[in-house]
Amino acid sequence: MTYGIDFGTSNSVVARWTGSATEVIRLDSAALPAEWNRPGFDELFPSVVSLRDIQRTLCFGWSAKCDTAEPQDAVKRMLASRPVAMNAGDAAAGTVPEEHEVWLGDEPFRSTAVAAALFHRMREGARRNLREMDEAVVTVPANATGAARYRTRAAARLAGIKVKALINEPTAAAISYAHDFPGEGRFLVFDWGGGTIDVTLLEHYDGIFDEIASRGITALGGLEFDEELVKLVLHKLGTAPERLTRQEARRWRRHVELTKIALSQPGTDQVLFEPLGGLAPVVIHRDEFEQAVEPLVRRALVPLEECLRDVGLTAEDLDAVLMIGGTSQIPLVRREVERALGTAVVDSRLCKPMTAVARGAAITAAEIDGLIPDTTISVATSHDLGLSFEAGGQRGFATLIPRYSTLPARGTRSAMPAVRGASKVVLEIVEGDGERAADDERTFPLARLELPVPQPDAEPSSNVFDVDYHYDRNGILKVHAKARHTGVVILDEELDCFGPDGTPIAQGIDRELERLLRRIDEPAPRTAQPEPARVEVTTSVLEMQEDPADEPGPALVVDGRGIMTAGRTAASPRPPSMRLLGSALREVRRRYAQHHVVAVIGTDLVDLVEYDEQDILEQAVAEGLVVTVPSASPHAVLNVAQQLDAVVVSMEDLRRLRTPYPWIMEKGRFVKLARVERHWVFT
Template sequence: MTYGIDFGTSNSVVARWTGNGTEVIRLDSAGLPAEWNRPGFDELFPSVVSLRDIQRTLCFGWSAKCETADPQDAVKRMLASRPRAADAEGYASSGAVPEEHELWLGDEPFRSTTVAAALFDRMRAGVRRNLREMDEAVVTVPANATGAARYRTRAAARLADIKVKALINEPTAAAISYAHDYPGEGCFLVFDWGGGTIDVTILEHYDGIFDEVASRGITALGGLEFDEELVRLVLTKLGTDPGRLTRADARRWRRHVELTKIALSQPDTEEVLFEPLGGLPPVVIHREEFEGAVEPLIRRALVPLEECLRDVGLSPDDLDAVLMIGGTSQIPLVRREVERVLGREVVDARLCNPMTAVARGAAITAAEIDGLIPDTTISVATSHDLGLSFEAGERRGFATVIPRYSTLPARGSSSAMPATRGASRVVLEIVEGDGQRAADDERTFPLARLELRVPQPHGDPAGNVFDVDYHYDRSGILKVHARARNSGTVILNEELDCFGPDGTPIARGLDRELERLLRRMDEPLVNGTRPAAEKQEEPTGSLAFPESETGVSTPSLVVDGRRIVTAGRTAASPRPPSLSLLGSALKAVRQRYPERRVVTVLGTDIVDAVEHEEQQLLDQAVAEGMIVTVPTASPQAVLNVAQQLDAVVVSMDDLTRFRTPYPWITESGRFVKIARVEWSWVFA
């Protein structure tokens, strides 16, 4: 039996075809916490992975979202990674293609495709708990998903032993679901705004055929950004500068913020009491305040709506139905603004379920592929121009091969030849994006860099012409075929699945990495460290060492900050952890060891308990790599950091009891004990 999977940024949904309709499979409803027990939420599987705070074992879904200190979400966004702006020039000259994001769990990095595969595996396990097997599926992707996102999504499902029969765009799936439940033909506009992306798509539905004709979107704008604006609003009402919102603030209040946003999205709710953590006073958030805070985001979201209509020369009067799907699209102000711009009402959410319509449409598509629904044909169009990048002065040119909105499967062709006599190869730099823009524009995604070997390097370049065929299959996966024109010899014939700078196929080695990751559901992950760079968008996977003038890494010294921040305090005086106290200890450490680089280890439980006025100082120290945070601070976590840095350990604890697992701490000069005597710090 073939299923439909809506793999979402915040939540995922699985549905199946029952013979005359669709059924949503409740994958994790038993783990739904009471405060999240709202209509329809039992059909959602949070796309979240985390480590349990005490056991340090891996968990997914509702447990990861609501029962752990550091839930990791938005894996779907990571699948669409591309070079940072600073790397664009390097790409153009070297041909490197974007590296994959890594997600740190404990002290181990895992590639985003691996983590996505683990989420698919848990969805498959959830189906199995319902006494069924999900071996095949149609999987949905954002309409404007890059080539990398499509390849990695398919690879992730494949790693979880789910055969992907097709990848279809989320708005198309929603339109298919609506048209199946309420038969009718015409022109549909789908406004798809969920947790991570926004897509606006226009489709035509005639004689059982669904055909995408236009799509525009923004790949990083959704519910996550609404959460950040809500946190800024709370900080403003608390009298704190909202311009200094940090990722730590967003993480600290994540679950409460999301619940508040959901409550304010209900038509009958005008205000919500928000109670911040850390002993801060509660504040009342009014609907008007929330709508004022998110209005700029909504204005941005209306741009692709207007672009989409303009692309195909349609007016709102030409539309037969407007569907709004995704959690963010259900915020009352969003619906009102879309209706204002279009001058018409949108389809009621009760007629097109915003949270499950995509999965249902994918299940219907699966049934159509299997021949279970006669007289229905589903056609999908490309969402980007496919082209070649070439030298064109200061900017790189974009030569379109397959234009945007080509119906899949789609083909295009081009010819290529050596630039000069004696050249041994011809390089094809394949890109996806907007053909009206430069190939090194930030909206262009470098898909692959292929080299064609020239059969007769010293011959006339005109005699070394290649004919290159580009073919998108129904899933939007690209295959490239190249042959020498004179001899007919096939030079290249492959499916593009490479997104590493060394050309490593996307799935190589990921199966072993997935196996290692899933073992962590039973085996605890050691409380390790993450590099300071992980606080940025793309973790590097290694701690940065400052270099001396001689080029040799500066020796490091790791300070166990757990007890220092509460030194001399008792249960009778449970004051918050003190950064001032830590600062005085670090001053003494630097005076005693001026030649050492000092790194302090703190647990996120301590970080979250620091007084509000000291949060900015703490976040700055974390960003600069002076403080490393670990999920739960422990002697083992400190020793793991020190072991990675080959560093001396400074602690108020007697760590010699760990000499068996960490024998190096018994070596001379590897462990220094620090103590607070009256107002001074002394070393032993």
């Protein structure tokens, strides 16, 4: 049976081909809460994973979204980018992980493993509907990076779903529309959902769908609209809900999202927002909401203009304008797109904004299986593929395969050593905009490949490599390199390494997925009971004091900044964790039982600690277990350690500061701490 999967930032949808039409499979409708029971919402599977508050077991979909205190969403965004180093030293020391991590309780999991768990749950949902989803066409944003495409396919494959093809989301929506309302011409698809915006131009003639241009923004969607609505509500309240319980905070977040949805319905001009925590209700008017989000809408029109300009077209050249994704259905967005183009958009009843992508993917799968004759789908690359090279203080970009090349696409280029005696040739492969420098923020490094030179002592011209770069139909890159003079193949592999060190991202993720799925039935370990949270965690901190009978050893200073923010990234913006610091300090205390242990953190982190952990922090400071400094930089930590003549424990390699602090190189003065799975390891 043939399936299509729309793996979304906020919601996912699964559809199947029935032989003449498409059908959406309701994966999680039984768990749909009453307040979310709106037309079409029973067809959605929220792309959310979380731990249940009491049982501490893993849950997905509507239960994770609405019934837990710490839902983790926007995993799809994490697949597209690399974590950002906290400071310049992180990247230099090689401590930046190859991909984002999602924290479930006190345990981190790589984003690919969490995405695989979501795919696994979708497959289980289809099975509950007496369907076996072993194969599927999966959609990705039109402007998805090579990393996002590989990781999406890897996640589905780990979940037991063979990916027959990856297809761009706007193309899938156009296929769905053209199937329901046969007609040819030039379509513009404005795809704006929970996490990304893509604007794509397609031509549909003689059963062929051909992408001719695409532009987008990878981190702009419904999540940003929620943030603006929160600011608006807080401004009207004249306060912030700082003393809400965890349960109230969860309800506050979802209440904001429901308010946004209500304000997006035709005929709704105002919504009564009833905050929790004893705050008075306020009325949110649609014009206030639209004024708050207007800057976001203006940003979204930029890729619309760029897309038309890229191919020299105007709105008069379009035969249909399709708007898909939840954010595209906000009345202000639809009005502004119509104003910018000077033409009406297709009615949402004719192209269902939330399910069109999955339906188009199912149709594509049927076309691949030969069930729909006389249909051909052509996808184009959304970025320039190139090589990065040194160019006078910045990185140059040598284009190999230009943007908008129809897949499959190929580019070739020779390479040879720069000087005689070189033992290797380095290829730094990147995706981005060939008109910009390769170290521009819009450029994504794919991999750094090294080709061993067969005859290092020979002239460079005797060591020429012919390198072939090949995108398959899915947009997955394969690299083939052979020595020109001998014909020996040096490299022939699919590019699956998106970390700066070339580490394959699939390594060990299958075991990580197994460990994650065990949490469905097995409670996750915790450092504290939920109620009252303070008692057990505080006890754990107090246990770190020395027994008066013990002979005290040298003081030991722990760099708390890195520990409290371990796993926190721009894509996973969780507050600093006192529980995480407590678990690390317990391990330090066990390892160095005779030492007086003190942690150093900055006041900037103190201000970010969650309300229910503030008492724990205050008691730890009062008892001398935690020392606060204005800014807990590595220098501040070393200054404290120097005053106490102490041993230093840190997750960073502080030996890079050996010039101002030469004593750090003395034996026994520095201990490196790392988190492996859920264990603290000393190196």
